[in-house]
Amino acid sequence: MPKKICQIICLFITLLLFHNMTCFALEKTTVSVVFSSDMEAYHQAWEGFNEFFKKNGVNLSVSTYNLANDDPETVILRIKKEKPPIVFALGTRALKLLKMRVGEIPIIVCMVINQDEINGANITGVTLSIPTMIKLQWINENLSQTKRIGLIYSIETAELVAKISQDCKKSGYEVVAQKINSGEEITWALQKIASRIDCFLMVPDARIYFPKSIEYLLMEGLKRKFAVIGLSSFYTKAGAFVSFDCDYQDIGRQTAAMAMKILNGQSPTDIPSESPRKTTFSLNLLVAEKIGIKIPPVVIKEAKEVFGR
């Protein structure tokens, strides 16, 4: 009997010791963070990033920079001086600044739309772009009458649109794409394709889309009764039928996991960039009603945000 108690006590002590050892393993890791601006989404991602490390028992020592306030050159100089094991870039601006300027220091990035920006030996991260297939799948499930998908793009997004077109064709959809030079041309471009499309897919092209042209597009969608698929829940709120969103905090966590790998000694080159792993969607019921689409309650329940109820 006492032998057994002794054994239990011994086990308990070893457990305690082991626990203490993990505590000792909590060493400080320095990370430099560069925000592109003060946008709320960046902060959400940063929260997720932090959360991941805390959960995994890593104590982060952070030096934060924000390009909204800090001078880019000083940011570079300070990072070079600090020489952190990893630099975390939030947004395109931060990435563009850091790229090629911080030498060998690995850059981990998120909240960037264009996957092509994430190129270079020491760079990897998570993009903002939701895979076209996810969107097409949703369309297939919920907009069964859809046969032709409309696209308007400029030179900026030509490559992206080519990929999307391929995906669409793979899924059996016909693509009606129109290339224009500026947002002002959206009027005639829409006139041209409106009658031939069932659904319009927006692409993140700053050359075409700005408040007035978006307004025109959404209005036109209501008039001509085609479903506009927006770029984020803002568009749904403004009058798009449906938009797909990612969970920014989860993107943070996703990026953190990649960062962890790099900190543990993996080379960024070996880690390919990823798309957001968690996507949600938002619906505008008012628009749905206007353009004559019936949405089953199950789908409504599924939506993260519902407008025009």
Next chain:
Amino acid sequence: MRINITHKIIFLFILLISTLSIIIGFFSFNYGKQALMIEFDDRAKALVKSLALNCEYPVLFDNKDMLSSIGANVLSLKDVIFCEIRNEKGQVLFKKGIKNKPYNHEYTAVIQTEKVNDVEEGLVLGNGQIRKFEKIGRIQLILSLDNIRDRLLSIQRALILIISLGIIVASMAITLLLRFVLGNPIDKLVTDTRIVSMGNLDYKIVMNTKDEIGSLAIAFNEMLNALKITQNKLIKTEKMTAVVQIVSEAAHEIRNPLMVISSGIYLLKKVICEENPIVPKTIKQIEDAVSRMSLFIEDLLHFSRPIELKMDKVKINEVIKVAISELSEGLFFGVDMKQELADNIPEILADSNRLKQVVVNLVKNAVEAMKEVVGKKLEVRSEKEGNFIKISVSDTGKGIPAEEIASVFDPFHTTKKKGMGLGLSICNRFVEAHGGRIEVESEVGKGTRFVVWLAGETIKEEEK
């Protein structure tokens, strides 16, 4: 034309009121004008700005239909006479209206649109605070000032009307007020003064106002009184001067015969025997009369100079008695003569000869006044009244008419054929030289009383 003081004051008041109203009118007009212009300007600016916002969409997408409907709408608004919308390349998208009216204001605004910032994820994440505006066109409005001018003109007209009316009413009120308060009394003062200046010194100005003009009237009346007194004195002095002239000449002529008479008497006294007692008595009387006469002549000669009194202790009753006794008894024929001389009369310091002369003159006048009267009564009294000694001579003669009474003491005032009119004048001088005065009371048909007042007290004090 004569401008009187009331007119001047009225003119000044009207000038003041007019200037004030014009200044106030000018300033309020300018203030109103400014307020109107500011309002106009604000409205126009707000209009052009909201128009620029409305034009964002049609200019951006080159929607000419929408632009022309917007333009037509704007042109239908009040004051808007011209509207032009251009895009950024300078192409005219809309143009309508008349540009070259004389009074107008031009307002322009930039048409712009919001563009997404260069950061692409902004499209997905929402723009955040970073906004970027791009100029896409320009709108030009021309607003006519005609309406404002019309309004200003009507305001101006109303102001002028109100101001003129105000000036007229105020002027009328002031004119009436001043005419009543100032004009009438002044006019009256002027006419009254004119009456006085025509020689009527007895005129009295009657003024009911108690202000400065009233005081002026009172002062004027006082001045008139003083003037009258001075004038009377002046007349007296003038008369006096004439008297002195005549009298001194006459006296000079009389003095020589008197010398002859007095030396004659001196001889007669020596030569005439004293058989008949009446003779020396008569001679004595003549001698006294002559000496009195020469004294009198001396006085006359010194008429212009102040009288030199030979002061001595005098018993007034004695003086009266001697005076009466020196008058010829024939004078008192048919006259009931009465003397009531008081015992308590003190001796005074006086010139007995002069006082005697006074009594003689008064008694003579009294008797002469009773010449044609039945029941001639003469009374000579002496009495003490307070500190004064009073000598009165009363008669029952014809009396002195009221209008003459003031001038009986004037030299050469006489009603008698053979009179010189000097008696009372000399009496007055003598009495006044003694520090006394003579009073007259008289009633026509009943009689006259002359009273000589002499100071008794002063002499007593001198005695001490």
